[in-house]
Amino acid sequence: MSPEGFTITAGELAERFGLVLHGDAARPVAGVGTLAAAGPAQLSFLANSKYRGQLAESRAGVVVVRGADAEGQDRTLLVAPDPYVAYSKIAALFEPVAANEPGIHPTAVVHAEAVVEDGASIGPLVVIGARSRIAAGASIGPGCVIGEDCDVGGGSTLVARVTLVRRVRLGQRVLVHPGAVLGADGFGIALDREGGEPHWIKVPQLGGVRVGDDCEIGANTTIDRGAIEDTVLEHDVRLDNQIQIAHNVRVGAHTAMAGCVAVAGSTTIGRYCMIGGAAGIAGHLEICDRVMVTAMSLVTHSIREPGEYSSGTPLMDSRSWRRNAVRYKQLDALARRLRLPTKGNE
Amino acid sequence: MSPEGFTITAGELAERFGLVLHGDAARPVAGVGTLAAAGPAQLSFLANSKYRGQLAESRAGVVVVRGADAEGQDRTLLVAPDPYVAYSKIAALFEPVAANEPGIHPTAVVHAEAVVEDGASIGPLVVIGARSRIAAGASIGPGCVIGEDCDVGGGSTLVARVTLVRRVRLGQRVLVHPGAVLGADGFGIALDREGGEPHWIKVPQLGGVRVGDDCEIGANTTIDRGAIEDTVLEHDVRLDNQIQIAHNVRVGAHTAMAGCVAVAGSTTIGRYCMIGGAAGIAGHLEICDRVMVTAMSLVTHSIREPGEYSSGTPLMDSRSWRRNAVRYKQLDALARRLRLPTKGNE
Amino acid sequence: MSPEGFTITAGELAERFGLVLHGDAARPVAGVGTLAAAGPAQLSFLANSKYRGQLAESRAGVVVVRGADAEGQDRTLLVAPDPYVAYSKIAALFEPVAANEPGIHPTAVVHAEAVVEDGASIGPLVVIGARSRIAAGASIGPGCVIGEDCDVGGGSTLVARVTLVRRVRLGQRVLVHPGAVLGADGFGIALDREGGEPHWIKVPQLGGVRVGDDCEIGANTTIDRGAIEDTVLEHDVRLDNQIQIAHNVRVGAHTAMAGCVAVAGSTTIGRYCMIGGAAGIAGHLEICDRVMVTAMSLVTHSIREPGEYSSGTPLMDSRSWRRNAVRYKQLDALARRLRLPTKGNE
Structure with a gap:
C-alpha cells in the first residue's frame, strides 16, 4: 500500500513533523496500519486513551500517542498533541499518488x-x-x-x-x-x-x-x-x-x-x-x-x-415502537389532561 | 449575466407579457437582480408583500409587483397578478442559451x-x-x-x-x-x-x-x-x-x-x-x-x-432532546396510566 | 418485450424448473405479464393468496401458483413452493439480453x-x-x-x-x-x-x-x-x-x-x-x-x-401533527409529573 520501497525512520518522522521521539530513532517505517493489524515495519496511532489496552497488544513498530499515553511504555513512540492529525500527515507519505501528466x-x-x-x-x-x-x-x-x-x-x-x-x-x-x-x-x-x-x-x-x-x-x-x-x-x-x-x-x-x-x-x-x-x-x-x-x-x-x-426518536424493537408511536398522536391530549400549558418545560 | 448587449424597455416588456406599466415606458432593462442588489439598468420583483420595505430601498430600474403593492409608488413598475411568474418569463430573456448545434x-x-x-x-x-x-x-x-x-x-x-x-x-x-x-x-x-x-x-x-x-x-x-x-x-x-x-x-x-x-x-x-x-x-x-x-x-x-x-419531531438542543426522546419509549405507559384508549384524540 | 419470437410450452417450463403442471402441457408461452394484463400467450404468477380473486379474472395462459391456490382451478397452472422465485427464473428467459461483444x-x-x-x-x-x-x-x-x-x-x-x-x-x-x-x-x-x-x-x-x-x-x-x-x-x-x-x-x-x-x-x-x-x-x-x-x-x-x-413517528395531517409535535418537547415533564422512572416500560 506504500509507494514502492519507500521507508523513513522514526527519528526522521519526529524531525519532519515536530514530534517527540521515545525509543529507537533508527526504526524504519515502511507503511501504516491499525493497532490491531500493523506489524514491526508499520506505524500506527492511538487517538483515544480509551483504547489504550490495544496499545499493549499491538505489534506496530512505531505508534503515535498523546503524552499521557506514552508514560511507562517501553516501545518506540512519537508523541503528538493530536495523534490523529500527526498520523494523517505521516500517512500521506505512504499514499500512492496517481501521476496526472500535464x-x-x-x-x-x-x-x-x-x-x-x-x-x-x-x-x-x-x-x-x-x-x-x-x-x-x-x-x-x-x-x-x-x-x-x-x-x-x-x-x-x-x-x-x-x-x-x-x-x-x-x-x-x-x-x-x-x-x-x-x-x-x-x-x-x-x-x-x-x-x-x-x-x-x-x-x-x-x-x-x-x-x-x-x-x-x-x-x-x-x-x-x-x-x-x-x-x-x-x-x-x-x-x-x-x-x-x-x-x-x-x-x-x-x-x-x-x-x-x-x-x-x-x-x-x-x-x-x-x-x-x-x-x-x-x-x-x-x-x-x-x-x-x-x-x-x-x-x-x-x-x-x-x-x-437534534430531532427524532430512539430506536426500538418494532413491536414496542408500534405501541408507543401510535400514542404520539395523543400527545397533545395527554398534555392537556395533565394541564400542561402549550409552552412548558423543554 | 445577460446575453451580450441585449436590452428591452419597460414598455416592451409590458406589451410582450400583458402587464400593466406604471412610470417610464422607455426605461431600458439590461438584466435582472434581487431587490437588494439590482441597479438602475436591472429589473427585480416583489412576490411577497411582507418584503415591501425592501422595495423602497431598492435601486432597481423596474420592479414587477402585485397591484396592491404598486399603490403610492413613484417609480417604474410592471403590475402582474403573479409577480414571480411574470419575473420568470422576463428573466428567461436574459438567460444565456448554450448553442447546441444540430x-x-x-x-x-x-x-x-x-x-x-x-x-x-x-x-x-x-x-x-x-x-x-x-x-x-x-x-x-x-x-x-x-x-x-x-x-x-x-x-x-x-x-x-x-x-x-x-x-x-x-x-x-x-x-x-x-x-x-x-x-x-x-x-x-x-x-x-x-x-x-x-x-x-x-x-x-x-x-x-x-x-x-x-x-x-x-x-x-x-x-x-x-x-x-x-x-x-x-x-x-x-x-x-x-x-x-x-x-x-x-x-x-x-x-x-x-x-x-x-x-x-x-x-x-x-x-x-x-x-x-x-x-x-x-x-x-x-x-x-x-x-x-x-x-x-x-x-x-x-x-x-x-x-x-407530516411526521417527525421538533428540533431541540441535544441535551433537552435526549431527556425527552428517552421518554418516547414510555409513551404507551404514560397513556395507559392516564387511561387513554388506544384510539383517542389525534 | 420478449426476445424476438421466443416461445416455450408450459410442459417444457415444468420440466426445466422442476414444477408441477396442471392442465395443458402444450400451451405456448411467449412472454410474461401481471395477472391483470397478461393475455393467453403470457405467463403470470400469484405470490400472495390474498390476491386469489385476481386469479379468477386473469386471462393469462399460464399462472404460477402455490399448491394451495391450485385447488379447484380449471386452467393451466405451474405449481411451485415459491411462485415468485419460479416466476423470476421463468421471466429471465424473456429478458432481451444486450449483446456485449468481447x-x-x-x-x-x-x-x-x-x-x-x-x-x-x-x-x-x-x-x-x-x-x-x-x-x-x-x-x-x-x-x-x-x-x-x-x-x-x-x-x-x-x-x-x-x-x-x-x-x-x-x-x-x-x-x-x-x-x-x-x-x-x-x-x-x-x-x-x-x-x-x-x-x-x-x-x-x-x-x-x-x-x-x-x-x-x-x-x-x-x-x-x-x-x-x-x-x-x-x-x-x-x-x-x-x-x-x-x-x-x-x-x-x-x-x-x-x-x-x-x-x-x-x-x-x-x-x-x-x-x-x-x-x-x-x-x-x-x-x-x-x-x-x-x-x-x-x-x-x-x-x-x-x-x-424502528424509529420515527406516525404520519398525521399537519394540523394535528403540529399540535402533537410541540408536546414532544414536554415529554420528560409529562413523565416526571406522572412519576415515571427514567428507565420504565418500553
Whole structure:
C-alpha cells in the first residue's frame, strides 16, 4: 500500500513533523496500519486513551500517542498533541499518488474558446466548454464534463466523471470526487395559473456556484447554481458523498457535512459547523457558527446559538415502537389532561 | 449575466407579457437582480408583500409587483397578478442559451440501428444504442449514454452525463440534468431457499420508463424501469436532485418533489402533489391528488384526502432532546396510566 | 418485450424448473405479464393468496401458483413452493439480453499497464487505468472509468458510466448500475489546530473496496474505500439505488438494502439483514445477523438480537401533527409529573 520501497525512520518522522521521539530513532517505517493489524515495519496511532489496552497488544513498530499515553511504555513512540492529525500527515507519505501528466489527452474535446493553461492536466474523454479556464496545476480526470464559463483553480482536482455545468468557479486545491454535479439549474418553478390548466414554468437560474480554496466535495454530491446570485461554499468546506446543496445556499468556512445531508434553498450556514449524516436543513434559514446537528435531524428554524441540536426518536424493537408511536398522536391530549400549558418545560 | 448587449424597455416588456406599466415606458432593462442588489439598468420583483420595505430601498430600474403593492409608488413598475411568474418569463430573456448545434459530434458513438433525426444535436462523447431514436430538436449533451430501445422527444434536453439505460421514452421538452439515471433495473430480488444456503435471485425487470411532456428531472436523480409494466411520470412532473423513484411507480401530472425524496416501488401519486425534501413514501400506496408532504416526513399508508401531511419531531438542543426522546419509549405507559384508549384524540 | 419470437410450452417450463403442471402441457408461452394484463400467450404468477380473486379474472395462459391456490382451478397452472422465485427464473428467459461483444471498443482508452483478458468486453468511451485487470467474461459498459489497481471478476457487469476509483476488487457475477462510484476517498478529516486558524486536513484513505461474488449495486450508489483496511461487501449483498456506504464498513453476505440507505463509517452489518429505504446506520456499530430495520429509521446503537427495529413517528395531517409535535418537547415533564422512572416500560 506504500509507494514502492519507500521507508523513513522514526527519528526522521519526529524531525519532519515536530514530534517527540521515545525509543529507537533508527526504526524504519515502511507503511501504516491499525493497532490491531500493523506489524514491526508499520506505524500506527492511538487517538483515544480509551483504547489504550490495544496499545499493549499491538505489534506496530512505531505508534503515535498523546503524552499521557506514552508514560511507562517501553516501545518506540512519537508523541503528538493530536495523534490523529500527526498520523494523517505521516500517512500521506505512504499514499500512492496517481501521476496526472500535464497536457491534454488526445481524446479530450476542448472548445476553441476554452483556456487550458500550461501545466494543467486534462485526462482522457474530458469535455471542456466555451470560455472555461483550467489553471496551471489543476487536474481534470477521465470523463469529466465542464460546461461554459467555468474556472478551475491551481492545484484543484476533479477525480473522474465530475460535471461542472455552467458558471462554476473553483478556488485552489479543491478536490471533487466522481459523480459530483456542480452548477446544475437550481430547482426554481412557479405555478402559472393563466391559460389552460395550471402548470409549472421554470424560473431561470442565472447565478453560478463559487467554491473557496481547499474545499472537498464528495462522490455524487450536487450543488446547484443560484437563481440570481451565486451559491457559495467558503474556503475549507468539507462535504461527504451524496449531499444536496440547493440554490442560493451559503456555507461558511471550515464547515463539514457527513453523507446524504440535504440543504434547501437560500439557507446560510455558519463557520465551523458540523452537520451529521442524512440531516436535513430547511430553506431560507440562518444557522450561526459552530452549530452541530446530529444525524438525520431536521432543522426547521434558524439557529442563533452555537451548540448541538437534534430531532427524532430512539430506536426500538418494532413491536414496542408500534405501541408507543401510535400514542404520539395523543400527545397533545395527554398534555392537556395533565394541564400542561402549550409552552412548558423543554 | 445577460446575453451580450441585449436590452428591452419597460414598455416592451409590458406589451410582450400583458402587464400593466406604471412610470417610464422607455426605461431600458439590461438584466435582472434581487431587490437588494439590482441597479438602475436591472429589473427585480416583489412576490411577497411582507418584503415591501425592501422595495423602497431598492435601486432597481423596474420592479414587477402585485397591484396592491404598486399603490403610492413613484417609480417604474410592471403590475402582474403573479409577480414571480411574470419575473420568470422576463428573466428567461436574459438567460444565456448554450448553442447546441444540430448534427452528430464526430466523437459520438451511434449504433448502426439507432435513429438520429435531422435537427437533433448529439454532443461529444455520447453513446447511443440500438433501436433508440432521437427526435429532431432534441439535444443530447456531452457524455450521455443512451442504451437500447429508448426514445427522446423533440425539444428534450439531456444536459450532460445522463444515462437512459433501456426502454426509456421521454416526451417533448423534457429536461434531464447531469448524473440522472433513468431505466436502470428495478430492485427486484427474491430469496431462493432451494439448494444450498438461501440466496437472492434477480427478478427480471422487463418494463420501461415513460416520461410525459414538459417534465424536469434533477441531477443524480434515479428512476428505475418497471418489473413488468412501465414506471410512469405523467406530464409536467418536476423532480429536484437526488430523488429516487423505484420501479412501477406512477407520478401524476404537475406533481413536484424537492430534493432527496425517495418513493418505493409500485406506489401511485396523484396530480398537483408537492412532496417536501427528503420525504419518504413507502411502497404499494395510493396518494390522491393535491397532497402536500412536509420535509423528511415518512408516508406509510395511502392518503385519500387532499391536504398537508407530516411526521417527525421538533428540533431541540441535544441535551433537552435526549431527556425527552428517552421518554418516547414510555409513551404507551404514560397513556395507559392516564387511561387513554388506544384510539383517542389525534 | 420478449426476445424476438421466443416461445416455450408450459410442459417444457415444468420440466426445466422442476414444477408441477396442471392442465395443458402444450400451451405456448411467449412472454410474461401481471395477472391483470397478461393475455393467453403470457405467463403470470400469484405470490400472495390474498390476491386469489385476481386469479379468477386473469386471462393469462399460464399462472404460477402455490399448491394451495391450485385447488379447484380449471386452467393451466405451474405449481411451485415459491411462485415468485419460479416466476423470476421463468421471466429471465424473456429478458432481451444486450449483446456485449468481447473485445475492446476502438474508442476505449486502456492504460498500457492494464490487463484486459481475452473474452472481456470493453465498451465505447471506457477508461481503464494502470495495473487494473478485467477478467474474461466481464463486461464494462459505455462511459465507465476504472482507475488504478482495480480488478473486475469474470461474469461481472458494469452497466454504464460506473466509476471504480482505485483499489476496487469485484468478485464474479457482480452487477453495478450506472452512476455508482466505488472506491472514492473515505470521508476522513482531522481538525488541525496548529498554525493559523483551525482547519481540516485530509486523512489519507489507503484501503480499498472488496465486493464479493453475486453482489448487485444500484444506480448512483457510493461505496468509499477504507482508511487503512478495506471496505467490504461479502457475497450476495444486494444494494438498491443511492445508498451510501462509508469507509471501513463491512456488510455480511445476503444482506439487502433498499434505496437511499446511509451507513456511516466503520460499522459492521451481519448476514441476511434487510435495511428499509432511507434508513440510517450510525458509525462504529455492530449489527448482528438477521436484523430488519424499517424505512427511515435511525440506528444509533449496536444490535445484538435478530429482529425488526424502528424509529420515527406516525404520519398525521399537519394540523394535528403540529399540535402533537410541540408536546414532544414536554415529554420528560409529562413523565416526571406522572412519576415515571427514567428507565420504565418500553
